[in-house]
Amino acid sequence: MNKKERLVAAIENGTVIDHIPADKTYQVMNLLELQSLNTPVTIGNNFVSKKVGKKGIIKVSNKFFSDEEISRLSVVAPKIVLNIIKDYEVVEKKTVETPDELRGIVKCNNPKCITNNEPMETVFHFVDKENGLLKCHYCDKEQDINKVELC
Numbered sequence: 001m002n003k004k005e006r007l008v009a010a011i012e013n014g015t016v017i018d019h020i021p022a023d024k025t026y027q028v029m030n031l032l033e034l035q036s037l038n039t040p041v042t043i044g045n046n047f048v049s050k051k052v053g054k055k056g057i058i059k060v061s062n063k064f065f066s067d068e069e070i071s072r073l074s075v076v077a078p079k080i081v082l083n084i085i086k087d088y089e090v091v092e093k094k095t096v097e098t099p100d101e102l103r104g105i106v107k108c109n110n111p112k113c114i115t116n117n118e119p120m121e122t123v124f125h126f127v128d129k130e131n132g133l134l135k136c137h138y139c140d141k142e143q144d145i146n147k148v149e150l151c
């Protein structure tokens with residue numbers, strides 16, 4: 001096995017998260033709460049990718065993410081592909097679906113919004129998925145998904 005193959009070596013069962021833009025790899029970890037898992041997690045970053053420039057790959061053994069968990073990634077990296085691995089084989093590839101609603105994932109950029117002044121979860125609805133336009137449930141302020149801050 002050469003050095004590159006070893007870095008991306010297969011796992012027996014679990015999820016390989018691929019095509020993460022390199023600068024988003026750590027945000028993906030946070031959104032999936034990988035720090036709190038007890039299973040082996042391998043992170044590789046700055047691999048060359050035709051799709052996204054430099055990319056990150058995260059391999060998580062013995063873990064399969066729910067659609068709700070996967071949809072959180074739409075805020076940072078909608079092009080991500082999750083390879084579901086069973087017995088060292090890719091049995092399914094999942095892409096990120098943009099959800100209708102985001103709860104507790106992004107901050108409202110309106111400083112007067114109640115969510116910035118009370119300890120509560122933010123709620124956003126997509127008003128335009130194509131263009132990544134979100135609207136705050138509480139103050140109606142619209143925001144561009146490319147400019148939002150994560151909670």
Ligand SMILES: [Zn+2]
Nearest residue numbers: 108113136139
């Ligand atoms: Zn708001």
